[in-house]
Amino acid sequence: MAVRNNNDRSPDMAELQIEGLTVEVEGQEILHGLELVVARGETHALMGPNGSGKSTLAYAIAGHPAYEVTAGHVRIDGTDITELTPDERAQLGLFLAMQYPTEIPGVSLTNFLRTSLNALRDEDVPVRTFMKELRAQFDVLDMDPAFMQRNVNEGFSGGEKKRFEILQMALLRPRYAILDETDSGLDIDALRVVSEGVNRLRGPDMGVLLITHYTRILRYITPDRVHVMFAGRIVESGGPELAEELEAHGYERLRVHS
Amino acid sequence: MKVTELTERDVVALSEQRGEPDWLRDRRQEAFKAYCDLEWPTRRTEEWRYTDPKRFDLDRPVLHGDAGDAPITRGIVRALGGDVAGSVRMTDNTVGQPQLTVEAAAAGVIIGDLATAAVTHEAVVREHLGAVVGTSTKFDALSLAAHTPGLFVYVPPEAVLDRPLAVTVQVTRPGLVLPRILVVVDRFAEAAIYIDHVGDAEATVIETVEVALGAHAKASIVSTQDWGDHIDHVGAHRVVVGQSAEVAHLEATLGGRTVYLRPDCGLDEPGGRASLYGVYVGSGEQQIEHRSLIHHNASKTTSESMYKGALQGRSRATWFGNIRIEPHAKATSSDETNRNLILTDGAHADSIPFLEIQCSDVVQCGHHSSVGQVDELQLFYLTSRGIPRAEAVRMLVFGFFAEVTDRIDLPGVTETLLAEIEHEIRSGVLSTTDPRRTRRTAVVAERGG
Ligand SMILES: Nc1ncnc2c1ncn2[C@@H]1O[C@H](COP(=O)(O)OP(=O)(O)OP(=O)(O)O)[C@@H](O)[C@H]1O
Ligand SMILES: [Mg+2]
Numbered sequence: 232m233a234v235r236n237n238n239d240r241s242p243d244m245a246e247l248q249i250e251g252l253t254v255e256v257e258g259q260e261i262l263h264g265l266e267l268v269v270a271r272g273e274t275h276a277l278m279g280p281n282g283s284g285k286s287t288l289a290y291a292i293a294g295h296p297a298y299e300v301t302a303g304h305v306r307i308d309g310t311d312i313t314e315l316t317p318d319e320r321a322q323l324g325l326f327l328a329m330q331y332p333t334e335i336p337g338v339s340l341t342n343f344l345r346t347s348l349n350a351l352r353d354e355d356v357p358v359r360t361f362m363k364e365l366r367a368q369f370d371v372l373d374m375d376p377a378f379m380q381r382n383v384n385e386g387f388s389g390g391e392k393k394r395f396e397i398l399q400m401a402l403l404r405p406r407y408a409i410l411d412e413t414d415s416g417l418d419i420d421a422l423r424v425v426s427e428g429v430n431r432l433r434g435p436d437m438g439v440l441l442i443t444h445y446t447r448i449l450r451y452i453t454p455d456r457v458h459v460m461f462a463g464r465i466v467e468s469g470g471p472e473l474a475e476e477l478e479a480h481g482y483e484r485l486r487v488h489s
Numbered sequence: 490m491k492v493t494e495l496t497e498r499d500v501v502a503l504s505e506q507r508g509e510p511d512w513l514r515d516r517r518q519e520a521f522k523a524y525c526d527l528e529w530p531t532r533r534t535e536e537w538r539y540t541d542p543k544r545f546d547l548d549r550p551v552l553h554g555d556a557g558d559a560p561i562t563r564g565i566v567r568a569l570g571g572d573v574a575g576s577v578r579m580t581d582n583t584v585g586q587p588q589l590t591v592e593a594a595a596a597g598v599i600i601g602d603l604a605t606a607a608v609t610h611e612a613v614v615r616e617h618l619g620a621v622v623g624t625s626t627k628f629d630a631l632s633l634a635a636h637t638p639g640l641f642v643y644v645p646p647e648a649v650l651d652r653p654l655a656v657t658v659q660v661t662r663p664g665l666v667l668p669r670i671l672v673v674v675d676r677f678a679e680a681a682i683y684i685d686h687v688g689d690a691e692a693t694v695i696e697t698v699e700v701a702l703g704a705h706a707k708a709s710i711v712s713t714q715d716w717g718d719h720i721d722h723v724g725a726h727r728v729v730v731g732q733s734a735e736v737a738h739l740e741a742t743l744g745g746r747t748v749y750l751r752p753d754c755g756l757d758e759p760g761g762r763a764s765l766y767g768v769y770v771g772s773g774e775q776q777i778e779h780r781s782l783i784h785h786n787a788s789k790t791t792s793e794s795m796y797k798g799a800l801q802g803r804s805r806a807t808w809f810g811n812i813r814i815e816p817h818a819k820a821t822s823s824d825e826t827n828r829n830l831i832l833t834d835g836a837h838a839d840s841i842p843f844l845e846i847q848c849s850d851v852v853q854c855g856h857h858s859s860v861g862q863v864d865e866l867q868l869f870y871l872t873s874r875g876i877p878r879a880e881a882v883r884m885l886v887f888g889f890f891a892e893v894t895d896r897i898d899l900p901g902v903t904e905t906l907l908a909e910i911e912h913e914i915r916s917g918v919l920s921t922t923d924p925r926r927t928r929r930t931a932v933v934a935e936r937g938g
């Protein structure tokens with residue numbers, strides 16, 4: 232597939248770049264010319280009040296059909312993905328851990344993961360190799376292997392769904408991962424397991440955009456940058472200390488100067 | 490000979506030619522009288538509102554003479570590769586040489602020509618032939634009067650078969666053919682019977698399958714409509730369930746130009762249970778109708794019905810499910826479900842649940858019905874993991890059918906059906922373009938201009 236061939240990208244373009252992104256949902260503009268750059272190897276936290284458009288941004292980056300980009304661009308390592316289908320974006324190394332993962336009755340978890348892995352690696356991964364990798368990931372994320380017999384997300388508890396999103400990320404090894412409130416709904420142990428899972432994958436080869444409401448997860452996963460979103464725009468960016476400040480003072484002062 | 494010009498003399502001649510006993514000839518003649526008194530259905534007939542009876546060409550000559558010879562390329566029986574308790578092929582107007590394992594033969598299992606069985610097993614054939622499916626519609630009466638070939642399948646009391654009995658109904662020549670099958674699974678017997686419908690020709694098939702279950706019998710009946718594109722098939726497939734007997738009945742309609750089936754079930758004795766399943770895939774110009782009556786005619790009877798279909802191309806499907814509970818049938822449970830997936834814009838499905846509850850003492854009675862498209866959120870989830878849209882659609886279609894196929898635990902059935910469904914879906918023209926893309930292009934063009 233042509234989109235996989237990305238050898239001509241220059242190293243300084245190793246980033247997820249969002250430029251002037253305007254997004255409409257059901258005819259209503261939610262994002263208004265949003266700007267954000269996440270370099271590969273970095274972890275950025277995105278915070279902001281309910282309804283400010285964080286999930287909208289995540290979905291628009293991943294190519295969700297209900298989110299229509301009316302202006303601006305999203306680029307991965309210099310390649311404009313704004314017009315690409317979700318699978319083509321995934322081929323370029325994008326991964327979205329969803330806030331509300333979809334249940335898919337009748338599609339088995341193993342069939343789903345194997346089809347996905349085969350598509351992304353563009354090869355027929357032998358069943359034994361696949362099962363070995365899968366078992367290893369179940370182990371790392373402390374998930375009961377009994378889940379392998381189940382259908383994708385069907386009947387999973389909220390926390391189990393989140394854990395499974397991270398398991399997918401670990402298996403598929405994306406270049407850029409957007410984690411939309413993966414920490415919400417996790418118990419203390421799960422939060423630690425999931426954070427360790429993310430930390431294990433962090434490194435020069437992966438950029439992370441971590442959407443969260445809580446500084447709790449940021450104690451496990453230290454971000455390089457913190458951004459604050461308000462009414463469809465990034466209104467403030469800073470270092471890890473910005474998260475602490477928000478925790479202490481809330482979003483109230485943003486309402487004043489926005 | 491044409492059925493539209495059928496005379497009593499033709500019916501008698503047919504019976505004599507086949508060497509049938511007098512009682513069977515008389516039964517054909519009575520059916521012929523009923524046939525004469527009935528009108529051909531039209532589009533205005535309630536039962537034919539969704540399928541035009543004109544699609545069944547009655548002017549085609551009734552097939553006679555030697556059967557054609559053609560290899561069988563589809564169906565579950567073929568996939569089993571001979572691992573059966575017994576088998577027989579009905580090709581065009583003839584019944585081939587039946588095969589039975591030594592054990593099945595020793596157990597008293599019969600599989601063979603109906604005319605012969607009418608002599609050798611007169612009592613049981615006489616009791617059930619025309620009793621399960623009578624002469625109340627024009628097609629039913631025609632079948633009893635003029636059927637040929639005829640087949641009798643018998644599983645005697647307490648016989649338990651661990652492998653299926655396989656019947657292949659094959660059509661190889663253009664014309665009209667009237668196959669009729671009587672299956673009797675006697676008290677305390679257990680068996681699975683597969684009936685594959687295969688072959689292709691410009692042919693009209695008017696078929697009756699009667700299944701009678703004795704008390705405490707357990708039977709699985711699997712009928713696949715695996716025809717090529719030129720067959721028009723109208724059939725009554727009816728099961729009557731004896732006291733505390735249990736039937737699982739599956740209709741798999743994948744091929745044919747027109748298939749109009751009545752997969753009915755009569756729960757005539759207390760404690761009878763029926764699981765009625767269906768899967769269908771329509772492609773091209775195919776027209777499919779499943780119209781079933783689940784008749785709770787005794788107390789403590791239970792039925793569960795689940796039909797699922799996927800439609801593509803310009804195909805149309807109708808499901809009409811009637812649950813009738815008689816006033817004397819107390820403490821019954823029934824539930825029916827029909828779900829349709831429309832895969833392309835030109836396809837269409839009608840789903841009509843119907844309840845006739847004449848008894849207030851009902852444990853449970855429910856119905857569920859829907860016509861929808863592949864879920865865009867599920868598609869997004871799968872494609873966001875790198876799975877191409879067309880592949881993701883196929884996975885969701887399989888997932889959709891899994892709800893039915895997961896309930897079937899019979900050798901060869903699920904694998905074969907899923908493979909054939911996959912083949913149908915792959916060969917169909919799927920609208921696999923992301924709907925957003927066309928919209929997006931329009932937006933860009935607007936801005937550019
Ligand atoms: N499919 C949709 N249909 C209609 N409105 C939508 C849809 N998706 C998002 N919106 C609206 O867009 C706005 C932004 O929603 P979004 O889900 O992006 O917020 P969020 O920042 O992720 O909030 P939260 O912190 O609660 O998850 C909200 O006002 C929401 O109601
Ligand atoms: Mg959100």
